Amino acid sequence: xxxxxxxxVVVDNASDADRFEPLIAGVAxxxxxxxxxxxxxxxxxxxxNLGAELSTQPLVLFLNPDCILTAGSLARMVAALADNPRAxxxxxxxxxxxxxxxxxxxxAVPTPWRxxxxxxxLARFSHRWPKLFDDFHLHRQPLPAGPISVEAxxxxxxxxARDAIDDFGLMDEHxxxxxxxxxxxxxxxxxGWQILFVPDAPVVHHKGGCSRDKPLxxxxxxHRGMVRFYRKHFRHQYPGALxxxxxxxxxxxxxxxxxxxxxxxxxxxxxxxxSAARSRQAAxxxxxxxxxxxxSPLESAVMPxxxxxxxLTS
Numbered sequence: 155x156x157x158x159x160x161x162x163v164v165v166d167n168a169s170d171a172d173r174f175e176p177l178i179a180g181v182a183x184x185x186x187x188x189x190x191x192x193x194x195x196x197x198x199x200x201x202x203n204l205g206a207e208l209s210t211q212p213l214v215l216f217l218n219p220d221c222i223l224t225a226g227s228l229a230r231m232v233a234a235l236a237d238n239p240r241a242x243x244x245x246x247x248x249x250x251x252x253x254x255x256x257x258x259x260x261x262a263v264p265t266p267w268r269x270x271x272x273x274x275x276l277a278r279f280s281h282r283w284p285k286l287f288d289d290f291h292l293h294r295q296p297l298p299a300g301p302i303s304v305e306a307x308x309x310x311x312x313x314x315a316r317d318a319i320d321d322f323g324l325m326d327e328h329x330x331x332x333x334x335x336x337x338x339x340x341x342x343x344x345x346g347w348q349i350l351f352v353p354d355a356p357v358v359h360h361k362g363g364c365s366r367d368k369p370l371x372x373x374x375x376x377h378r379g380m381v382r383f384y385r386k387h388f389r390h391q392y393p394g395a396l397x398x399x400x401x402x403x404x405x406x407x408x409x410x411x412x413x414x415x416x417x418x419x420x421x422x423x424x425x426x427x428x429s430a431a432r433s434r435q436a437a438x439x440x441x442x443x444x445x446x447x448x449x450s451p452l453e454s455a456v457m458p459x460x461x462x463x464x465x466l467t468s
Contacts, residue, residue, distance in 0.1 A: 159186070161210060162187045163205040166191045190204060198332075199324075199326060199329050206314075215313045216313075220361070222360075234355075245307030245349075245352065246355035247353050248311065253356075259357075260293065263290065268288065269403070302350070305339065306339040322344070332376040332379040333380055333382065381401055384400055
């Protein structure tokens, strides 16, 4: 990143100093790097805004810490904006480490209807009625030959022109995590700006790398942000009944995630207890055998049953 940008501002959103400081120590003295340490985690949008306000360049790149720009990607996004004066922002091709494209790098806005279609599995009818049952994910479509206009890109890698920011503003800080990028894209298009997807600007995104420590905390704010996004931009465009149904669907989805996680933790706990019990039994049997020179009566009774229960192998 330091090799591709004229200025880099790193905003540390109250992360663990024992983990952050060793990461930044090797480059902290670089003349193009400015590190901002926040004592309070105010959220992704607030952190991005703080960095944007301190930067001085005509283009601002919002980049997740779990993203890696490949060589030349930033230059290609800059060129795409230069070739399209009415483009407010550009995003690259988000990929997994194996090179396959991620969802979210290019997408349509997830309107309440599109979310309803996706949530209830109606997208399977899109081949017959594409305009009615279209999906908001576009990564399954063939890659375009060059930069194209899309409805939204991902905040994981978002290059924004400062004159466009002066027009429609920075990120909405009422979003703590997730949907602030969709909100920014909506406001850009409402002000007449274009949003570009640049297919020859790959960015490796280690998705979820920043949220593994607090998965339910992240999911809570993600779903809360979704509800805010729908209410802010679509409350006056859709029937109230549909809005209530979409909101209910959002929170039911969150409840399902919580339930699955709790079930997984319970299974993990039970498996751990069984493993510990087996270890204690084995240790006890070994101690008995060492002391008496033979197997304990309990082990002698159990072993034939265990052996009989195992499938024969050739």
